[in-house]
Amino acid sequence: MKRVEVVFFMREDEEERTMQLLSQFKTEPVDQSLVDEAGVLFRKWNPSHGIDVNDAILAASTKRGGGMIFSLNKKHYPMPDILIKQAWVP
Numbered sequence: 245m246k247r248v249e250v251v252f253f254m255r256e257d258e259e260e261r262t263m264q265l266l267s268q269f270k271t272e273p274v275d276q277s278l279v280d281e282a283g284v285l286f287r288k289w290n291p292s293h294g295i296d297v298n299d300a301i302l303a304a305s306t307k308r309g310g311g312m313i314f315s316l317n318k319k320h321y322p323m324p325d326i327l328i329k330q331a332w333v334p
Contacts, residue, residue, distance in 0.1 A: 299320045
């Protein structure tokens, strides 16, 4: 989950419930080594799949911390060692 996208775009009336939901998830810190790893992923996969910086950071943090990514657009995560599942459709 891209916590940043959820937090930035939640509506005012969703704040309490959203923050309660997010408290159930682990958040990986974005440090120098994570940025470096995300840079490697970005340079490898951007030319062929058009991943963006946020996709690369999420993939690197998932790779570091384990777990899986739920996304409406699975093509943003072509990395074979990243677990990706189709997210629900709202």
